Amino acid sequence: MEYMIDQLGHRGGTYIEPFAGGAGIAMELLLRNVISRIVINDYDKAVWSFWKAILTETDRFVEEIRTVPLTVDEWQKQHEILVTKNDKYSFELGFAAFYLNRTNRSGIIKGGVIGGQEQAKDWKMDVRFKREELVTRIQRIAARKKDIKLYNKDVNSFIKNYVPLYEENALIYFDPPYFRKGQQLYMNFFNYKDHVRIEQEIREHVNCDWIITYDYEPQIEEIYHNYNLRLYDLNYSVSTKRKANELMIFKDGIIIPPDEELNSKKINIHIRPLSLVD
Ligand SMILES: C[S@@+](CC[C@H](N)C(=O)[O-])C[C@H]1O[C@@H](n2cnc3c(N)ncnc32)[C@H](O)[C@@H]1O
Numbered sequence: 577m578e579y580m581i582d583q584l585g586h587r588g589g590t591y592i593e594p595f596a597g598g599a600g601i602a603m604e605l606l607l608r609n610v611i612s613r614i615v616i617n618d619y620d621k622a623v624w625s626f627w628k629a630i631l632t633e634t635d636r637f638v639e640e641i642r643t644v645p646l647t648v649d650e651w652q653k654q655h656e657i658l659v660t661k662n663d664k665y666s667f668e669l670g671f672a673a674f675y676l677n678r679t680n681r682s683g684i685i686k687g688g689v690i691g692g693q694e695q696a697k698d699w700k701m702d703v704r705f706k707r708e709e710l711v712t713r714i715q716r717i718a719a720r721k722k723d724i725k726l727y728n729k730d731v732n733s734f735i736k737n738y739v740p741l742y743e744e745n746a747l748i749y750f751d752p753p754y755f756r757k758g759q760q761l762y763m764n765f766f767n768y769k770d771h772v773r774i775e776q777e778i779r780e781h782v783n784c785d786w787i788i789t790y791d792y793e794p795q796i797e798e799i800y801h802n803y804n805l806r807l808y809d810l811n812y813s814v815s816t817k818r819k820a821n822e823l824m825i826f827k828d829g830i831i832i833p834p835d836e837e838l839n840s841k842k843i844n845i846h847i848r849p850l851s852l853v854d
Contacts (some may be wrong), residue, residue, distance in 0.1 A: 589612065589688060596618045621662050648693055680708070725742070731777075739784075749786070750787070773779055
């Protein structure tokens with residue numbers, strides 16, 4: 577992503593994620609000062625509450641990380657909050673999302689607890705809950721809160737009403753819910769029409785640079801057949817650890833990064849034009 581930002585001349589500019597989730601790339605770019613501001617949006621109340629809680633109730637969040645029990649009873653309590661109190665902002669909901677993200681298999685909110693209910697396996701639920709490391713990361717992020725704009729809008733409203741406020745010297749990275757796996761992985765999911773609609777919203781309303789990634793599906797390729805598309809082989813897939821293909825869609829005129837550059841990011845084994853795909 578840093579390569580793309582440089583190629584497009586957006587170093588020091590704004591980086592926007594309309595489907596932010598854990599916003600890993602966005603935070604990395606901000607903390608390393610590759611860009612000076614990030615705009616993150618997620619429609620899921622739990623995901624949004626997490627970001628809002630760490631930015632507005634940082635000390636409370638840190639205290640909670642340091643003291644929350646790492647037990648199956650607590651996991652059940654947090655799970656209950658996530659599934660029953662997820663219709664509006666609360667600190668508790670934000671923390672529950674974080675807790676489950678850290679203690680669930682694959683970090684996915686709907687996955688089961690690491691080590692199972694018996695906690696009898698080698699990997700137990702605390703394996704990804706390194707309290708002080710998490711505290712440091714949260715504090716580093718919260719220290720940059722004036723450079724983080726946070727929204728909880730449906731993506732269509734976000735594109736139409738909020739993206740225009742930040743388009744100057746900006747790159748948008750769309751990472752939509754997966755076409756197929758979306759239903760299992762995240763709380764909100766998209767159907768075919770929603771995917772079609774994003775393309776339309778982008779075409780009609782987005783003026784700055786953008787890129788999209790998708791798990792490869794012929795329907796998605798069809799929706800974006802007028803654009804620059806590249807298919808990547810990934811050796812990693814979050815749920816199955818099987819080989820997966822990922823489609824990248826680029827705005828017209830964007831310089832597509834050379835193979836070596838993508839290989840160096842480690843996720844991409846190689847790149848080939850779609851026409852060569854069998
Ligand atoms: C594939 S994930 C993004 C993963 C993210 N890039 C990361 O690093 O964690 C898709 C995200 O889109 C969010 N989402 C689902 N439907 C949405 C909608 N209609 N508008 C905005 N965000 C939505 C989900 O809550 C989820 O966090």
